[in-house]
Amino acid sequence: MTLAPDSLHPDVAAVLDGLADSAQPVETARVLPPEAYGSPAFHEFEKAAVFRRSWLCVGRVQQLPEAGDYFAVTIADEPLLVVRGDDGAVRAMSALCRHRGHPLKESCSGNEKRFVCPYHRWTYGRDGSFVGAPHMKKVISQRALAAESALPQLKVEIWQGFIFVNFDDAAEPLAPTLTKLDPYLENYDLDAMVTIPPRFDPEPGPWNWKMLLENYIEPYHTEFVHPVIHDFAPSTGVQFDPWSDGDNVIVRSVPFRAADGGLTEHGWAAPAAFPVIEGLNETQRNRVGFGMIPPTMNIIFTPDMLCYGLVYPAGPTGFTVGGGLFTAGGWCVPKATAGLPDFDARAARLMEGSRQLGAQDTTVNLAMQRAKASVFAPRGRYSHLEETLSQFNRWLAVKYRAEAGRRGWSAPVPGMPAGVAAGD
Numbered sequence: 001m002t003l004a005p006d007s008l009h010p011d012v013a014a015v016l017d018g019l020a021d022s023a024q025p026v027e028t029a030r031v032l033p034p035e036a037y038g039s040p041a042f043h044e045f046e047k048a049a050v051f052r053r054s055w056l057c058v059g060r061v062q063q064l065p066e067a068g069d070y071f072a073v074t075i076a077d078e079p080l081l082v083v084r085g086d087d088g089a090v091r092a093m094s095a096l097c098r099h100r101g102h103p104l105k106e107s108c109s110g111n112e113k114r115f116v117c118p119y120h121r122w123t124y125g126r127d128g129s130f131v132g133a134p135h136m137k138k139v140i141s142q143r144a145l146a147a148e149s150a151l152p153q154l155k156v157e158i159w160q161g162f163i164f165v166n167f168d169d170a171a172e173p174l175a176p177t178l179t180k181l182d183p184y185l186e187n188y189d190l191d192a193m194v195t196i197p198p199r200f201d202p203e204p205g206p207w208n209w210k211m212l213l214e215n216y217i218e219p220y221h222t223e224f225v226h227p228v229i230h231d232f233a234p235s236t237g238v239q240f241d242p243w244s245d246g247d248n249v250i251v252r253s254v255p256f257r258a259a260d261g262g263l264t265e266h267g268w269a270a271p272a273a274f275p276v277i278e279g280l281n282e283t284q285r286n287r288v289g290f291g292m293i294p295p296t297m298n299i300i301f302t303p304d305m306l307c308y309g310l311v312y313p314a315g316p317t318g319f320t321v322g323g324g325l326f327t328a329g330g331w332c333v334p335k336a337t338a339g340l341p342d343f344d345a346r347a348a349r350l351m352e353g354s355r356q357l358g359a360q361d362t363t364v365n366l367a368m369q370r371a372k373a374s375v376f377a378p379r380g381r382y383s384h385l386e387e388t389l390s391q392f393n394r395w396l397a398v399k400y401r402a403e404a405g406r407r408g409w410s411a412p413v414p415g416m417p418a419g420v421a422a423g424d
């Protein structure tokens, strides 16, 4: 079936047009157009361009040790089930019953032999295959129903024990695009670590998902927004890992003022809340590494833990978030750390620091979201300390332009923005 290209909404055209200025090296790059941060039309485009075409982190394999273990997560309006099957494979599938679409599970985890829709009891196996449905035989055989009613599957890749899913069957493998993280990951012995999964905030944050990640990944603001509590990890001295087209990771490292620091109730400070991980090298003990695997994951390397967060859009000006120092959890720590009798007290110290940083960032993010609605919303120039924002823009531009190409939005289509080539 051939569909006519969707019409190009002016808000989408504005962002595509703006990429010519935004997807540039930091020396010349500008902020994305404001439509990228609040337009419902652009958000719909972005769901197709980014969230249906990228590797999305959903959690860790350690969360699913046994056959039948599952968790349910919603990413950009798509309820998903992630399940370990009887054959040991981890699968990701749509959580919507193939009958009329009620979710089989939502925002929960557990172990099931069968997934039963609460609406009309249609039933599915651990691999997503259709098992049966009551009162259907008068209109269709169970065999025929089974043939059309398996839960749609997503592509899955396990990277370093993290489960990534992709709606795009033709997606290229993820791992080769993450090699920039290798020097950060070494010596952590991640496979031997214990994972404390992220706790998702039940209330969506009221601003655009990109803004949360932008604030997370740029060090320009830290000395101004987080005086005193960020001084231990000063933005002077930040190192940016250079960008290559095709990367799926953006990472910077910030030196500590002393070895073996981490997040504490006093903000960034030494000693860290948890014991320093054995085997880390001098470089690793003297810095914090802030990485992200867009569009859904941040990953933080400190001397006492590896911490990850999951960020999912919920509408054009909303997101849900778990872990990543935004909320508790998403912590990978050595077994000895997880077994400490005062683990909870140490975690509470860390989360007090997180609360202080988060409150300051939230004030800024809320003000920034309001600003995007102004007719005077600026598209200003970046500081060299915003290298990571230039990188994020370039990552986004690849996704946006590819989607524009798939939709056939190339000249001479009226309103076609400059710099968008079909088919890339």
Ligand SMILES: [Fe+2]
Pocket (backbone or CB within 6 Å): 215, 221, 222, 225, 226, 357, 361
């Ligand atoms: Fe901040």
